[in-house]
Amino acid sequence: MNDTFAREVLDGLSATPKKLPSKYFYDKKGDHLFQQIMKLDEYYLTSCEHEILSSSKEALLKLSTAGGKPFNLVEFGAGDGYKTKILLRYFLEQKADFEYAPIDISENVLELLENNLKEELPDLQLKPVADDYFSALHSLRNGGRRNVILFLGSNIGNFTEELAFNFLGKVYDAMKRDDLLLIGFDLKKDPAIIRAAYNDSKGVTREFNLNLLRRINTELKAGIDVDKFIHYPVYNPMTGTAKSYLVSTEDQEFEINGTKISLEAWEAIHTEVSQKFSLNDITRMAIQTGFTELENYFDKRRYFVDAVWKK
């Protein structure tokens, strides 16, 4: 893991323009900061999806148990499971026969989730998987059980468009005929509301972005002066893309594993993309990746949608 981390960080910082993979936000500190982000008023995504899952849990249970067979609830990028617990709790109360398999690249967050679920929902059948989205896809092929796949939080928006299509195509290929995919999309809305979600007044998203540099310092002994960077988020309403950057405030140099990295004053490192979608964008994605749209569940403000797709 550390080798891959070092290689991807070096590749990204040697590229033009510079970039860092957002999957590396999530070390122990990053997980904690993301939990703080989810509680921010400006980060509307969490409360919207919480509302959607609360109001659609009965319908989702019906879809998941159609056919009356046990199923696997597989979640890509589960995080701390704050919203998923709405479904887990309800499904257990209704005596559904299922196993929950949260997949996350952060071993730390999976451990938190596992400990929390063992305490809060001791009857839950649980099989956590510490892995990358792409390498975990094969688990969908295991066994004969139906998969109900969750991809919440608009995690799909953290992919570039090309990678999102590629990932969904691979999910489609790995799915069995009666599997379902429940996927959360953050919808296009007032650009000021979107930008604020990545530039909160308490500065938590700023810390989250800068933590990527701190992680590189801790794990790769890089000696980056984090104070020489500013957090700079933008939203482009033409493309529906929110992007976060770390901008170097002066000329600077540091070394990673013997490789010198130089940044000029005001040079930016691209760290995160958070794509926003229209309903037409979502339909196009479903069609182009082979899926059939089954249902769309919205929050009252229609800021967010949880879409159910089948093969």
Ligand SMILES: C[S@@+](CC[C@H](N)C(=O)[O-])C[C@H]1O[C@@H](n2cnc3c(N)ncnc32)[C@H](O)[C@@H]1O
């Ligand atoms: C934005 S958080 C969202 C968490 C949760 N889905 C939610 O909606 O609250 C993204 C989560 O996906 C995980 N993640 C990011 N990139 C990943 C990857 N390539 N493979 C597996 N997990 C990944 C992170 O560790 C993090 O827990």
